[in-house]
Amino acid sequence: MQLRLIQSELLTENSQIKQVYLQTYVAANGGQLDYQAGDWLLMHAINPEVLVAEILNQLGLQGDETVQLRRIGEVSAEQALSQYLEITQLNPAILNKMQRQLQIGEWDGRQAMMDYAYGRDIVDLLNAFPQMAELGAEFLSWLSPLAPRYYSIASAESQQVKILFKALNYHYAGRDKSGVASNYLAQLPIDAVVEGELKTNPLFKLPENPQTPIIMVGAGTGLAPFLGFIEARQRQQAGENILFFGETEKANACLCCEQLQAAQAKGDLQLFMEFSRDQAEKRYVQDAMREQKALLWQKWQDGAVLYVCGSQKTLAPAVERLWQLWLAEEGGSEQEATQIWQSLRKERRIQFDVY
Known part of the structure; x- marks a missing residue:
């Protein structure tokens, strides 16, 4: 499906630590977009030219050599590396x-391989193991297909689709690295046409009864699906919406704050925000949740559904620990609280969209 970019806004223009964008797309053919709040937009990116050139150079290729790719057919080596093969991740x-x-490498098992691959790309591999570069064009058959990147949809309007994302840039293994899709999207000009695909997320859906209260917990770009939830619930004139949102700095990284505060001013949202770097002692969304236990537990007793979107390494386990503690405090052992938590996950009263 072809999508046309109609708006791209850098939300963190004054931030020294991150670049977060809110982009709006419409169907290039002018048609409707069939999705629900909570679904994903899969975006197909093109690899950075400088990385493609470096790999061609290391392999001793000009770029016009013909290679055969599974499910694609014959393309040039440059096309393969640019459009079809994964080169920014190992x-x-x-x-x-x-x-x-080839008996190359001394990794002791799968975990060691995963640890080595983390943060590295194909150039790192060729630098570390130059004998692989001797394969020339044959080396391309070793590479994985370039997979589309998943973005939580940040809207609910069928005429358009929005995504909220951070342009990923980092330094690792002695080189500067960047996320292939996020930086490709960030550099797109208005009216650019890109390939995308709408994909349902059956495990992150609003309750069938719009009067059911919802509790949303997100950090950073984990705010994305909740923007869609709020928009959809406002149209439904739905029940209570509670959002706990965390970021680094209010002045430079208060993502979509005007939209959130407008919903709050209309009475459509109870909003609690935490900015970790705005005070000497860092505060996170779980701190605000802990202070609002009475409110949250009352809404939980009223049948609320809990949604969590953000890091699977930090946010998700923090919310899980806090909620299981409350379940234990309200009656039962820690083991029983864990079992209840798992049961609630299966019943979809607790839903996660983590990355």
Whole structure:
């Protein structure tokens, strides 16, 4: 499906630590977009030219050599590296294949391969193992297909679709790295046409009864699906909406604050925000939740559904620990609280969209 970019806003223009964008797309053919709040938009990106050129150079290729790609057919080596192959991430499966077939590398098991691959790309691999570059064009058959990137949809309007994302840039293994899709999207000009795909997320859906209260917990770009939830619930004239949102700095990273505060002013949202770097002692969304236990527990007793979107390493376990503590405090052992939590997940009263 082709999408046309009609708006791209850098929300963190004054931030020194992150670049977060809110982008709006419409169907390039002018048609309707069929999705629900909570679904994903899969975006197909193009790899950075500088990285493609570096790999071609290391492999001793000009770029016009013909290669055969599964499900694609014959393309040039440059096209393969630019459009169809994963080069900004190192798939641990490549290391396993190297070790099994060529006896290259000394990784002790799958976890060691995963640890080595983390944060590295294909240039790092060729730098560390120049014998792989001797394969020339054959090396391209070792690479994984370039997968589309998933973005939680930040809207509910069928005429358009919005995404909220951070342009990923980091330094690792002695080189500057960047996320392929996020930086590709960030650099798009208005009216650019890109390939995308709407994909349902059956595990992150609003309750069938619009009067059911909802509790939303998000940090950073984990705010995205909740923007869609709020928009959809406002149209439904739905029940109570409570949002706990966390970021780094209010002055420079208060994502979509005007939209959130407008919903709050209309009485459509109870909003609690925490900014971790705005005081000496860092505060996070779970701190605000802890202070609002009475409110949250009352809404929970009223049948509220809990939604969590954000990091699976930090936000998700923090919310899980807090909620299980409350379940234990309200009656039962820690083991019983864990069992109840797992049961609630299965019943969809607690829903996670984490990354």
